[in-house]
Amino acid sequence: MISVRRIIVGIGLAFTAYLALRGLWWTAPVLQPLVIVASLSLYLATTWLCIFWEPRTALAPKQPDAAATPLIGRSRTSLPRWAGVMALASAFIVPSAIAVAVGPENRTEPFATWYLGGIGALMTIVMVRRRPWVAWIGTAALAVASIGWMGLFPALSLGLVGSIVWVAATQLMLMSIDRAARDTAQLAQLQRAASAWQASQSGRQRERRIQVQRALAVAGPVLTQAVASGGSLSEDERTQARLAEGRLRDEMRGPRLLDDAVHAELERARRRGTNVTVLDEGGLDGLDEPTLAIIRGELAETLRSARSDRLYIRTSPDEKVAVTVVGRSAAGQGLSDEDAVDLWREIGHPGAA
Template sequence: MISVRNVLAGLGVAFTAYLAVRGLVWTEPVPSPLLMVITFAAYLVVTWLCIFFEPRPAPSHAPPEDEDVPLTAGPRGPVRLPMWAAVAALVCAVAVPTAVSIAVGPELRSATFATWYLGGIGALMVIVMVRRRPWIAWTGIAALAIGSIVWMGPVDALSLGLVGSAVWVAAAQLLLLSMDRAARDTARLAGLQRAASAWQASQSVRQRERRVQVQRALVVAGPVLMRAVATAGELDETERLQARVAEGRLRDEMRGPRLLDDAVRAELERARRRGATVTVLDEGGLEDVDPSALSIIRSQLADTLRAARSDRIYIRTSPHERVAVTVVGRSAAGAGLSDEDAVDLWREIPLPGAGEDE
């Protein structure tokens, strides 16, 4: 399967092999050719190990087999190089300059085939950097700098490739940081898009619920409104009562739809027909209540309204963690009492399973 990772791995293999093969193209005889070949082979083994070796991922985090793994941050990005492989790369950065310099002898240490390790170790440290071992990569560059300066002098080391290797590693680190930031921004944007889609969906659902509630209320209020228009507002007492009931029903459907079922609607209408003023407010707290618990709450509310005799009844949902709905009834004070209405009904309907407040 051709993927971004496979292409980059292939390029890494080809480039490091090219740099290493330069060390085998001898233009002059070397004192220790066997040491050169051994150094060349060890370098390729360590480099290709750093390119291809990956710890076996946990089954729950393994990506699908048919999905390309992009070079980005996170579990789908470059897998962190195991420490033992990173240490092997660091040992290679320390040993290769010394081994090559000893193998070619003092006279050939600045020859083209003897300086291949400047680019080779630089490429290896770039791989280590991409595999998310930055401290090992920079330590390897420092070891390369010390080894090359010791064996060929600072002028030759700097002019023959040491600066370029350090620049490669710095560029790899900057590129990796940029890709990590882009991946984080992409993930954050995807999360915001999901949140926006969820909010839009919830708003669409609420709009549909409001349309249904308005239509249901207009079924009751429509005839009264038509009658009021037809008579220019001249209604008899029965029609006025029906208008007040319809208005209350419309307010209930708009302000407290989660509290309503057929039984509660019937008790609210009965209370209004006997002359009581009823206010229903859903101020939150029931959004996460499941339908069965909501049915229990509505049943208790209907029972409370059925027994109520108050002149004014206030029904409100409660944000309390144990109380679902609070019902308060007030009636005109009798003789000997203050002029203010007295509270003659107080009921807190608990959330099912929470129990009554003590």
């Protein structure tokens, strides 16, 4: 399939070849034809090298829009320094060599002024290949040489202005492309962030739905019994309601900490009158099920031996500690904020040093 890049490269080859052929279409005798041929050969070799050079190791995978920047290549790799030196050598050598080879009487003839467009095209290609200083130095050398050999006004009228405009317009175009590329990258980053946020929200919505379903499964029978009895519950039913409330809070606040064993120990603690608070603050994010099973097993073992009046179970943001269990009991009558800590257990991450 013919890409836009190949079309533009073909146009560049045809245009530079046309300019070089103009130099061979002598309408008057020239002093040194071999010098002209050598200059044309140097120009064509340098120009086509700058068009085709592309390091294999720097090529990026093909993208759908890889042809959108012709002559730049898919990797936007700068022209190597040695190729830039060749381009500068052509800009310095070719104009003077042609001017000397054709003779003073032919320096404004079409076959002698082709280098104004030719070197301008070469410097435009160099600019596209990300060597702006080389392009502008070569353009300056072209201007100095052409004005020196032909004069200011003949050089300007025969093509020097066009070459300068080509190079300047190419630089402005590249600046616009780079700005557009940065804007596109920022937009892509924002789109990825928005997609991640939407995925996070969808995950949270699914988690909330699951939690609501669990809450209905736990509290539904108790609520049905309370409505059916008009709120007149027996002592056993009140105990079941209190246990259902505690289990519902556990499901809402710390689902990652819960399994059948932990549920059983939490219910046993509440039946003996312990006030239990379970809170998952995100310390277990990213852990797989086998790791969570180990942590839950240690938590169940800790709860099995706990005899505190109040239990606080929290996940920890620490890299080594997964869950902290704190138990407090009253020193005298009743419970207060000054209760003594009689249980402190830190459950570490499995494998943490």
